[in-house]
Amino acid sequence: xxxxxxxxxxxxxxxxxxxxxxxxxxxxxx
Amino acid sequence: xxxxxxxxxxxxxxxxxxxxxxxxxxxxxxxxxxxxxxxxxxxxxxxxxxxxxxxxxxxxxxxxxxxxxxxxxxxxxxxxxxxxxxxxxxxxxxxxxxxxxxxxxxxxxxxxxxxxxxxxxxxxxxxxxxxxxxxxxxxxxxxxxxxxxxxxxxxxxxxxxxxxxxxxxxxxxxxxxxxxxxxxxxxxxxxxxxxxxxxxxxxxxxxxxxxxxxxxxxxxxxxxxxxxxxxxxxxxxxxxxxxxxxxxxxxxxxxxxxxxxxxxxxxxxxxxxxxxxxxxxxxxxxxxxxxxxxxxxxxxxxxxxxxxxxxxxxxxxxxxxxxxxxxxxxxxxxxxxxxxxxxxxxxxxxxxxxxxxxxxxxxxxxxxxxxxxxxxxxxxxxxxxxxxxxxxxxxxxxxxxxxxxxxxxxxxxxxxxxxxxxxxxxxxxxxxxxxxxxxxxxxxxxxxxxxxxxxxxxxxxxxxxxxxxxxxxxxxxxxxxxxxxxxxxxxxxxxxxxxxxxxxxxxxxxxxxxxxxxxxxxxxxxxxxxxxxxxxxxxxxxxxxxxxxxxxxxxxxxxxxxx
Numbered sequence: 001x002x003x004x005x006x007x008x009x010x011x012x013x014x015x016x017x018x019x020x021x022x023x024x025x026x027x028x029x030x
Numbered sequence: 031x032x033x034x035x036x037x038x039x040x041x042x043x044x045x046x047x048x049x050x051x052x053x054x055x056x057x058x059x060x061x062x063x064x065x066x067x068x069x070x071x072x073x074x075x076x077x078x079x080x081x082x083x084x085x086x087x088x089x090x091x092x093x094x095x096x097x098x099x100x101x102x103x104x105x106x107x108x109x110x111x112x113x114x115x116x117x118x119x120x121x122x123x124x125x126x127x128x129x130x131x132x133x134x135x136x137x138x139x140x141x142x143x144x145x146x147x148x149x150x151x152x153x154x155x156x157x158x159x160x161x162x163x164x165x166x167x168x169x170x171x172x173x174x175x176x177x178x179x180x181x182x183x184x185x186x187x188x189x190x191x192x193x194x195x196x197x198x199x200x201x202x203x204x205x206x207x208x209x210x211x212x213x214x215x216x217x218x219x220x221x222x223x224x225x226x227x228x229x230x231x232x233x234x235x236x237x238x239x240x241x242x243x244x245x246x247x248x249x250x251x252x253x254x255x256x257x258x259x260x261x262x263x264x265x266x267x268x269x270x271x272x273x274x275x276x277x278x279x280x281x282x283x284x285x286x287x288x289x290x291x292x293x294x295x296x297x298x299x300x301x302x303x304x305x306x307x308x309x310x311x312x313x314x315x316x317x318x319x320x321x322x323x324x325x326x327x328x329x330x331x332x333x334x335x336x337x338x339x340x341x342x343x344x345x346x347x348x349x350x351x352x353x354x355x356x357x358x359x360x361x362x363x364x365x366x367x368x369x370x371x372x373x374x375x376x377x378x379x380x381x382x383x384x385x386x387x388x389x390x391x392x393x394x395x396x397x398x399x400x401x402x403x404x405x406x407x408x409x410x411x412x413x414x415x416x417x418x419x420x421x422x423x424x425x426x427x428x429x430x431x432x433x434x435x436x437x438x439x440x441x442x443x444x445x446x447x448x449x450x451x452x453x454x455x456x457x458x459x460x461x462x463x464x465x466x467x468x469x470x471x472x473x474x475x476x477x478x479x480x481x482x483x484x485x486x487x488x489x490x491x492x493x494x495x496x497x498x499x500x501x502x503x504x505x506x507x508x509x510x511x512x513x514x515x516x517x518x519x520x521x522x523x524x525x526x527x528x529x530x531x532x533x534x535x536x537x538x539x540x541x542x543x544x545x546x547x548x549x550x551x552x553x554x555x556x557x558x559x560x561x562x563x564x565x566x567x568x569x570x571x572x573x574x575x576x577x578x579x580x581x582x583x584x585x586x587x588x589x590x591x592x593x
Binding site: 019 | 101114246248249293303307
């Protein structure tokens with residue numbers, strides 16, 4: 001896998017973690 | 031503002047602009063002026079992409095939206111990282127390797143001159159007018175909050191942008207963007223800390239209060255085509271919008287065309303993929319925390335000082351005075367409910383917590399009702415049906431609650447957020463004017479020095495046009511709305527043309543042109559005859575262009591073959 005493709009995977013993983021974090025924020029305080 | 035704030039505001043502005051111009055190199059050549067000779071590091075190009083997108087409307091309007099509506103708006107950005115990956119894989123390498131100055135120039139290489147000219151013209155019309163809106167919206171608010179003259183405020187925002195863009199080109203724009211982004215982030219964090227430190231309960235208690243009123247809702251899974259802010263519109267429909275905005279709008283494309291290599295151009299876009307959602311969360315969370323702050327510190331009934339004074343002197347003065355008394359009592363009741371909710375959380379009894387959450391929600395609804403009545407009175411008194419108090423919340427909080435020095439920094443952040451957006455747009459407007467029209471149609475061969483002079487004149491003229499639109503925005507109000515609406519018609523459609531260009535090998539110029547007209551017409555029809563939310567209109571535009579474009583390309587190839 002090239003460096004650029006590794007960057008895309010990192011972006012997508014960060015995106016998924018960010019969305020999970022936001023969902024957790026909503027669930028925890030509601 | 032205090033003298034120290036003025037010193038911070040003027041001193042930092044002068045340094046930012048001076049340093050931006052000082053870093054300008056090779057701007058006596060066209061490639062240096064428009065593309066920085068492709069020498070900008072990826073992180074600077076990335077910050078510039080983010081700064082151009084973050085305008086004063088974000089600083090004033092979006093934070094206010096966080097106060098009244100909570101985090102719901104964050105869903106709008108869910109598709110942005112996906113769009114950045116898609117663009118890095120598709121359009122970015124095409125643009126970068128073809129050596130173009132504008133996104134539309136690529137369309138002539140692939141299709142024909144009429145498709146290039148039409149898309150570029152649509153960009154010039156919509157961006158030219160939106161520049162005026164970008165200046166006028168914060169200028170109106172700042173002039174009222176700070177008691178400044180409206181024209182002077184609009185000029186204070188726009189003139190620095192015109193000067194440094196005209197003389198420094200894209201390099202001055204990029205390096206000022208970098209510093210402005212840092213100031214904006216420091217400013218936002220300072221406001222968040224001020225709000226947090228001013229609340230007598232823990233951050234957890236404060237967020238529980240915000241959640242009780244629905245302000246921490248970050249996911250809405252309902253599928254409703256008329257609702258702008260749902261998970262589905264934010265991930266599916268917004269993907270089309272962001273691909274179009276970052277992939278085909280010259281104000282964005284030009285930022286990453288300045289990067290040193292195609293991979294650096296990709297990395298500059300991926301920077302937004304990492305940071306846009308957290309940054310937008312910070313902006314909205316600021317509004318939510320200011321809401322929590324005002325649960326414990328009595329806010330004014332209306333944040334707009336001008337409207338409050340008008341109401342106190344106008345025909346509804348007695349009704350407004352009665353509303354203010356009602357508001358004071360309702361604030362005390364909400365504060366008591368908030369204290370009781372915090373105590374219940376300390377206690378840890380789930381039943382009691384739920385009961386206090388409901389009580390707090392109910393007291394907050396009382397306040398919302400009183401504020402709605404006050405806003406209606408303000409609209410009636412000022413005869414301005416569009417008046418919204420939302421835009422005055424953050425400036426009022428900054429001016430009344432932040433310490434001396436930080437007020438100047440935040441005012442600088444708001445003004446410069448508008449300035450850097452305009453600078454990026456002026457630079458791209460000038461590029462499209464000179465490359466797609468002047469060089470293409472009027473004077474195809476001339477020296478770099480000649481094109482450079484024309485580019486500077488074009489930047490200056492677009493700046494004057496934007497200033498004029500901003501200053502006369504009140505009179506042009508409905509016209510600006512019409513033009514911005516018109517602009518929203520073709521975002522998806524232009525994306526459709528680029529999908530045809532790189533994804534459909536047999537698509538012809540004639541097919542793309544017919545598809546573009548059909549796509550824009552379809553969006554205009556959907557916008558005028560249905561309640562479908564703006565984000566979904568981008569999907570309609572892109573899909574219609576691609577489908578009609580493929581069919582029309584088939585016909586044009588057939589007629590060519592048979593002819």
